[in-house]
Amino acid sequence: MSRIGKKPVELPSGVTASVSGQTVEVKGPKGSRSFTATDDVSITVEDNLVRIDPRGKSKRARQQWGMSRTQVANLVKGVTEGFKKELEIQGVGYRAQMQGTTLKLNLGLSHDVDFVAPEGVTVTAPKQTEIVVEGIDQQLVGQVAANIRAWRAPEPYKGKGIRYKDEYIFRKEGKKK
Template sequence: MSRIGKKPVELVKGVSATLSGQTLEVKGPKGTRTFTAPDDVTLILEEGSVTVKPRGLSKRARSMWGMSRSMVANLVTGVSTGFKKELEIQGVGYRAAAQGTGLKLSLGYSHDVNFVPPADVAVTAPKQSEIVVEGIDAQKVGQVAANIREWKKPEPYKGKGIRYKGEYVFRKEGKKK
């Protein structure tokens, strides 16, 4: 039995949902998102909440039950408050600057890196050493943050590179004399 799937998803103030067949459309102050549930689960729209129920007791139905409930919860969170990932840049001469809708990164290469995010994801640089990725889709926000981090992962000797805020980088000792 799915412990996550049992809980109904409460629709917060300012968020409305409509259900047509297996497709759930959620509207909120930040935008509109849709989710089409697999055939193994049933979506039930009650007043102020969405409940997910499995169709049968097969292993696939039970796994889709918890996953579908998590997806519906992410829809509600995305259209109401949105998702946010913060990145830190460490290293001498490494910096980021917002350039239009994109980002200009100086990461020690012979050229600057111009990063253009998808249209529904906002990337800002409040400081030269910080990058903030925001949007209503959790998967896209995480993927854009991972793509930015991929340009210069933190290295283990000096810790230089792009890391998630609060990420611990295991440091190695340099060579001995």
């Protein structure tokens, strides 16, 4: 029995959910998102609760049960609070700044990197060494943050590069004489 799957997803005030077939659409103050579940689960909306139940006792149905419940919970969180990833830049001369909707990164390369965020995600640089990625789609926010980090991932000797705010970089000792 799935511990996650058997909990219903509660809809806060101002959020509505509708089911048509296997598609759940959630509308809230920040926008609307939808998720299409597999045929292994059944989805029902009662009052302000969304319930997901497995169809049958197969292993796949039980796997999809917990995953589908988590996806619906993420839709609800996205349209109410939104998702946020914070990055920080470390290194001499490394900086980020916004020019309109373009993020301009100076990362010690022979050229500046211009990063245009996709639709549905907002990228801001409150300080020269901080980048904040926000949006209602958790997967898209994480992917954009990973793409920005990939331009200069932190290296283990000096720790220079772009890292997540809470990321720990294992440091190595340099050469010895």
